[in-house]
Amino acid sequence: MPATDKTDRTMTSVTAQEALDFHSQGRPGKLEISPTKSMATQRDLSLAYSPGVAVPVKAIAEDPATAYDYTTRGNMVAVISNGTAILGLGNLGALASKPVMEGKSVLFKRFADVDSIDLEVDTENVDEFVNCVRFLGPSFGGINLEDIRAPDCFIIEQRLREVMDIPVFHDDQHGTAIIAAAGLINALALTGRDFKTTRLVCNGAGAAAIACVELIKAMGFNGENVILCDTKGVIYKGRTDGMNQWKSAHAVDTDRRTLTEALEGADVFFGLSAKGALSTEMVLSMAPKPIIFAMANPDPEITPEEVAHIRDDAIVATGRSDYPNQVNNVLGFPYIFRGALDVRASTINDAMKIAAAEALASLAKEDVPDDVAAAYQGNRPRFGPQYIIPVPFDPRLISAIPIAVAKAAMETGVARKPITDLSDYAQQLSARRDPIASTLQRIYERVRRQPKRIVFAEGEEVQMMRSAIAYANQALGTAILLGREEQMRETAEREGIDLNRAGIQIVNARLSKRVGAYTDFLYARLQRKGYLFRDVQRLINNDRNHFAACMVALGDADGMVTGLTRNYSTALEDVRRCIDAKPGHRVIGVSIALCRGRTVLVADTAVHDMPTAEELADIAEEAAGLAKRLGYVPRVAMLAYSTFGHPSGERSERVREAVKILDKRRVDFEYDGEMAADVALNQRVMEQYPFCRLSGTANVLVMPAFHSASISTKMLQELGGSTVIGPLLVGLDKSVQIASMSAKDSDIVNMAAIAAYNAGT
Ligand SMILES: NC(=O)C1=CN([C@@H]2O[C@H](COP(=O)(O)OP(=O)(O)OC[C@H]3O[C@@H](n4cnc5c(N)ncnc54)[C@H](OP(=O)(O)O)[C@@H]3O)[C@@H](O)[C@H]2O)C=CC1
Ligand SMILES: CC(=O)C(=O)O
Numbered sequence: 091m092p093a094t095d096k097t098d099r100t101m102t103s104v105t106a107q108e109a110l111d112f113h114s115q116g117r118p119g120k121l122e123i124s125p126t127k128s129m130a131t132q133r134d135l136s137l138a139y140s141p142g143v144a145v146p147v148k149a150i151a152e153d154p155a156t157a158y159d160y161t162t163r164g165n166m167v168a169v170i171s172n173g174t175a176i177l178g179l180g181n182l183g184a185l186a187s188k189p190v191m192e193g194k195s196v197l198f199k200r201f202a203d204v205d206s207i208d209l210e211v212d213t214e215n216v217d218e219f220v221n222c223v224r225f226l227g228p229s230f231g232g233i234n235l236e237d238i239r240a241p242d243c244f245i246i247e248q249r250l251r252e253v254m255d256i257p258v259f260h261d262d263q264h265g266t267a268i269i270a271a272a273g274l275i276n277a278l279a280l281t282g283r284d285f286k287t288t289r290l291v292c293n294g295a296g297a298a299a300i301a302c303v304e305l306i307k308a309m310g311f312n313g314e315n316v317i318l319c320d321t322k323g324v325i326y327k328g329r330t331d332g333m334n335q336w337k338s339a340h341a342v343d344t345d346r347r348t349l350t351e352a353l354e355g356a357d358v359f360f361g362l363s364a365k366g367a368l369s370t371e372m373v374l375s376m377a378p379k380p381i382i383f384a385m386a387n388p389d390p391e392i393t394p395e396e397v398a399h400i401r402d403d404a405i406v407a408t409g410r411s412d413y414p415n416q417v418n419n420v421l422g423f424p425y426i427f428r429g430a431l432d433v434r435a436s437t438i439n440d441a442m443k444i445a446a447a448e449a450l451a452s453l454a455k456e457d458v459p460d461d462v463a464a465a466y467q468g469n470r471p472r473f474g475p476q477y478i479i480p481v482p483f484d485p486r487l488i489s490a491i492p493i494a495v496a497k498a499a500m501e502t503g504v505a506r507k508p509i510t511d512l513s514d515y516a517q518q519l520s521a522r523r524d525p526i527a528s529t530l531q532r533i534y535e536r537v538r539r540q541p542k543r544i545v546f547a548e549g550e551e552v553q554m555m556r557s558a559i560a561y562a563n564q565a566l567g568t569a570i571l572l573g574r575e576e577q578m579r580e581t582a583e584r585e586g587i588d589l590n591r592a593g594i595q596i597v598n599a600r601l602s603k604r605v606g607a608y609t610d611f612l613y614a615r616l617q618r619k620g621y622l623f624r625d626v627q628r629l630i631n632n633d634r635n636h637f638a639a640c641m642v643a644l645g646d647a648d649g650m651v652t653g654l655t656r657n658y659s660t661a662l663e664d665v666r667r668c669i670d671a672k673p674g675h676r677v678i679g680v681s682i683a684l685c686r687g688r689t690v691l692v693a694d695t696a697v698h699d700m701p702t703a704e705e706l707a708d709i710a711e712e713a714a715g716l717a718k719r720l721g722y723v724p725r726v727a728m729l730a731y732s733t734f735g736h737p738s739g740e741r742s743e744r745v746r747e748a749v750k751i752l753d754k755r756r757v758d759f760e761y762d763g764e765m766a767a768d769v770a771l772n773q774r775v776m777e778q779y780p781f782c783r784l785s786g787t788a789n790v791l792v793m794p795a796f797h798s799a800s801i802s803t804k805m806l807q808e809l810g811g812s813t814v815i816g817p818l819l820v821g822l823d824k825s826v827q828i829a830s831m832s833a834k835d836s837d838i839v840n841m842a843a844i845a846a847y848n849a850g851t
């Protein structure tokens with residue numbers, strides 16, 4: 091079990107009890123199988139099973155490649171172990187390895203949307219193991235071998251690769267090697283070293299260690315400068331005790347015999363052995379600025395605290411997520427298989443591994459988005475000794491790594507289904523990570539074709555600056571940051587943000603030549619609403635929401651985003667002083683909730699407290715309009731606590747009345763109600779009302795009042811695991827979006843993109 095002390099960690103560790111509770115609570119274990127096709131009706135059954143299923147059976151028999159079209163094969167990986175080297179815990183058997191293998195399967199899904207199942211094979215006999223696995227090819231697009239001890243793992247992998255026509259990848263070997271190589275590239279760069287002259291000692295000469303050493307040598311590391319050690323000490327030329335052919339291949343001419351001797355003056359330590367194998371004395375004897383990758387799991391060869399206690403010039407990495415610099419194969423296997431599956435690669439070769447390592451290393455050098463900063467509990471990491479490698483929750487991994495792997499597969503001729511449009515592939519990859527992406531993808535794409543000028547009203551806020559940079563970087567248009575330039579530049583300098591790039595414009599309201607025009611414009615609107623000229627002057631000079639909204643109103647910007655420093659309704663009031671509703675429209679808020687692959691729009695989540703029947707009908711029209719603009723065919727449910735008159739009550743009457751109003755208006759979208767949420771969202775429940783006019787479950791939910799809208803979307807987010815975007819402002823004459831005060835920079839960029847999209851692409 092991981093230690094429970096919390097000294098100087100970036101993240102809290104876990105207790106043994108917490109780990110057991112986590113695994114036993116609810117449904118025991120960590121995964122379940124869920125169908126991808128509806129099984130609601132007799133017809134579904136006929137299609138999914140007999141007789142319908144016979145059709146794809148025959149098609150696959152005729153052309154085996156169609157298995158990728160009609161079955162799960164193309165996205166399904168088996169995680170297979172016999173439990174002979176479970177993490178660094180040793181040989182605890184196949185059954186005991188199951189929590190780790192279930193874990194790997196879950197990580198495949200979570201990080202790269204690869205479906206996966208764990209298979210524990212209860213034999214230590216190499217032939218039996220190979221014979222068990224070799225016939226499983228038809229079920230899977232790839233085989234991930236895990237926690238099988240050396241040297242058995244080398245023989246098993248080699249033999250399976252020979253007889254199977256799908257990638258067979260021993261993760262402890264190659265996954266680990268890829269991540270360690272990526273970390274090494276960056277640690278060498280940070281300490282001014284190179285592959286030719288650096289001296290490396292690797293403790294452990296098993297699966298992970300041999301693969302790490304082989305990969306870095308394949309990448310150009312000088313083999314003469316690498317010493318391997320195992321439980322018997324240094325692996326030197328001529329040693330006979332405890333040797334095998336894989337160790338012999340890396341034996342060197344040296345008179346050093348122990349790990350202690352080997353490490354004297356060494357630049358790099360790779361630990362792929364066991365807890366506590368590296369002593370502080372050994373660390374003291376290493377060269378200046380030593381690089382120490384203590385990768386044994388769950389407990390490293392030495393802890394970062396122990397190293398920090400004796401020297402302050404070391405770069406330290408471990409395999410754990412509760413220290414900085416996690417060098418762990420979780421950063422690799424999900425994405426490597428993603429890329430390999432997507433081109434139907436027949437194997438995962440060295441070129442694909444090196445491409446993955448290089449892509450990972452480069453990513454660590456880029457500016458870090460909010461989601462990653464959150465994984466560091468708010469301490470935004472910057473490339474340096476404490477951040478040489480991205481963290482597993484880095485949302486950029488899903489697009490960066492698979493694409494590098496897929497390209498390398500195509501270049502080396504092992505891709506059976508090459509990808510022609512890589513930019514389209516990059517978008518598909520992002521969409522896999524987060525269902526929001528597929529909804530937003532279209533918006534981003536359209537904005538890119540017609541870029542827009544968006545004013546980021548709270549330009550002095552760091553998140554606004556980061557979002558503006560991201561907006562400009564993604565070629566969405568010009569990001570106008572509103573605020574005092576000097577302040578902004580100071581903050582930017584401190585935060586390492588580069589404002590001197592194309593697509594960024596800074597506007598200081600006080601120095602702007604447009605102050606007069608904005609003041610006149612706003613005074614004309616407000617003079618009969620109790621505002622004196624100098625009140626309006628003050629609003630324009632001192633209040634960035636008013637200035638920004640006037641910029642948009644008078645065409646100096648196409649859209650605006652705000653919300654970080656004021657609550658939603660205050661920001662909306664600011665904007666409404668400057669911008670009206672679009673003629674014939676009503677301003678409302680619509681939230682988009684994405685859950686388990688389903689998207690629903692919920693309205694009104696921002697403006698109307700207790701809408702009248704007339705207002706509810708307007709809300710339905712506005713929300714349906716947004717749904718159409720987002721590419722959905724709206725099916726609007728007018729929600730209430732009752733369904734079609736039962737139980738009756740005064741509050742539901744307003745909703746019923748709204749349906750009648752929509753009838754009179756002859757609107758051109760599907761709607762019905764009043765109905766309860768389960769009727770709207772569950773096909774089987776809806777079928778109990780055969781007269782219901784919705785052709786399927788609702789994708790637009792009009793709530794009877796603001797409180798139910800707000801409460802239900804927040805519950806969806808907190809309890810239902812939904813991602814909720816918005817509320818998006820709909821119905822304004824000009825394009826404005828208000829982010830929530832807790833918005834991350836990625837949320838703000840989304841809001842800015844939506845503002846740009848609404849500005850008339
Ligand atoms: N961070 C990561 O992503 C990963 C970390 N690992 C970690 O690496 C370690 C090894 O795993 P793996 O290669 O799969 O296991 P193997 O069983 O294949 O290899 C273990 C190797 O470690 C050596 N060893 C064990 N204890 C010591 C010690 N005290 N001093 C020197 N050498 C020792 C063994 O020596 P001998 O040959 O003499 O028996 C053997 O060469 C584990 O702790 C595992 O958790 C593994 C994969 C990924
Ligand atoms: C991380 C991993 O695969 C291991 O420690 O075995």
Ligand SMILES: [Mg+2]
Pocket residue numbers: 177236237261262
């Ligand atoms: Mg492992």
